[in-house]
Amino acid sequence: xxxxxxxxxxxxxxxxxxxxxxxxxxxxxxxxxxxxxxxxxxxxxxxxxxxxxxxxxxxxxxxxxxxxxxxxxxxxxxxxxxxxxxxxxxxxxxxxxxxxxxxxxxxxxxxxxxxxxxxxxxxxxxxxxxxxxxxxxxxxxxxxxxxxxxxxxxxxxxxxxxxxxxxxxxxxxxxxxxxxxxxxxxxxxxxxxxxxx
Amino acid sequence: xxxxxxxxxxxxxxxxxxxxxxxxxxxxxxxxxxxxxxxxxxxxxxxxxxxxxxxxxxxxxxxxxxxxxxxxxxxxxxxxxxxxxxxxxxxxxxxxxxxxxxxxxxxxxxxxxxxxxxxxxxxxxxxxxxxxxxxxxxxxxxxxxxxxxxxxxxxxxxxxxxxxxxxxxxxxxxxxxxxxxxxxxxxxxxxxxxxxx
Numbered sequence: 014x015x016x017x018x019x020x021x022x023x024x025x026x027x028x029x030x031x032x033x034x035x036x037x038x039x040x041x042x043x044x045x046x047x048x049x050x051x052x053x054x055x056x057x058x059x060x061x062x063x064x065x066x067x068x069x070x071x072x073x074x075x076x077x078x079x080x081x082x083x084x085x086x087x088x089x090x091x092x093x094x095x096x097x098x099x100x101x102x103x104x105x106x107x108x109x110x111x112x113x114x115x116x117x118x119x120x121x122x123x124x125x126x127x128x129x130x131x132x133x134x135x136x137x138x139x140x141x142x143x144x145x146x147x148x149x150x151x152x153x154x155x156x157x158x159x160x161x162x163x164x165x166x167x168x169x170x171x172x173x174x175x176x177x178x179x180x181x182x183x184x185x186x187x188x189x190x191x192x193x194x195x196x197x198x199x200x201x202x203x204x205x206x207x208x209x210x
Numbered sequence: 211x212x213x214x215x216x217x218x219x220x221x222x223x224x225x226x227x228x229x230x231x232x233x234x235x236x237x238x239x240x241x242x243x244x245x246x247x248x249x250x251x252x253x254x255x256x257x258x259x260x261x262x263x264x265x266x267x268x269x270x271x272x273x274x275x276x277x278x279x280x281x282x283x284x285x286x287x288x289x290x291x292x293x294x295x296x297x298x299x300x301x302x303x304x305x306x307x308x309x310x311x312x313x314x315x316x317x318x319x320x321x322x323x324x325x326x327x328x329x330x331x332x333x334x335x336x337x338x339x340x341x342x343x344x345x346x347x348x349x350x351x352x353x354x355x356x357x358x359x360x361x362x363x364x365x366x367x368x369x370x371x372x373x374x375x376x377x378x379x380x381x382x383x384x385x386x387x388x389x390x391x392x393x394x395x396x397x398x399x400x401x402x403x404x405x406x407x
Contacts, residue, residue, distance in 0.1 A: 142339045150344075
């Protein structure tokens with residue numbers, strides 16, 4: 014993906030919530046950093062402070078923590094046109110508890126902590142952009158934590174397929190199990206059962 | 211609590227993130243609704259659409275869902291100087307899955323969906339206020355869901371006591387158990403064990 018394409022992708026994303034002038038667009042792009050990560054490489058490792066908030070322009074990554082037994086709990090699959098990172102580590106500058114690993118070779122645009130602060134000074138309408146972005150994230154977090162309580166693994170798998178039809182074919186069954194919080198064996202049974210219906 | 215005191219409390223809360231002029235303060239207060247709810251009464255019941263985002267000026271409430279067996283899962287205890295509600299139902303106007311019940315007789319200030327939209331038009335710097343408020347909520351949600359995975363019930367109880375020293379004495383052990391996701395019996399044992407140390 015060339016610069017122009019990746020810039021257009023992030024500007025389209027931003028323009029869903031706010032209108033930027035040509036000058037503001039150029040200013041915004043100037044505050045971003047191009048980042049590439051090869052398949053199976055880490056964009057972030059637990060114990061390090063995350064330096065950027067990321068927007069994915071190409072590829073697929075998984076965001077996860079490890080529990081005390083070393084088992085992964087995947088909190089998000091990030092694909093094109095998605096934002097990811099570790100907001101807590103980004104804001105507090107404390108070490109992250111997350112790993113972000115590329116499932117496919119990926120390209121991203123990152124905004125550093127310094128430029129994130131500059132952004133609000135230079136283009137205050139980004140307050141609105143992030144207000145809406147965080148509001149939507151908050152709603153989907155709360156929904157997901159409710160679903161974890163009220164839906165069965167099968168229902169959560171069906172919902173995931175419906176909500177992320179492009180993503181489901183790009184990830185392994187093992188990763189999907191670590192996202193839904195079930196064993197790989199039960200994941201395999203669940204998939205067969207759903208596809209038989 | 212008289213109007214002046216409750217208005218000062220919410221203005222102090224807002225002034226942590228943004229500075230308002232006297233005119234803006236008056237405009238903001240004019241967009242709020244005074245709400246009172248008696249001990250054990252409901253501010254919100256599942257199946258209804260929430261009409262306001264709430265700021266508590268006096269009292270203590272619990273925010274919870276019921277699982278299929280009718281057991282409560284408490285997601286928040288809301289006391290003075292806290293914001294609460296159901297952001298998803300508030301934004302989408304869909305029925306809520308939450309109950310909000312007064313543990314003590316409580317007083318609140320509410321902003322309606324219409325006035326929430328008016329607020330951003332009339333005082334755009336509230337975009338910044340809500341950007342920071344949602345950012346902080348998002349961080350604490352993510353942390354709490356991580357803690358649910360990585361901390362023991364005892365560690366979560368100690369953290370709750372440390373973080374909310376004012377709240378812990380205002381709620382029953384049963385409600386605390388429904389918040390930490392453990393049985394009342396195990397809650398009672400956990401409390402004795404911690405207090406013995």
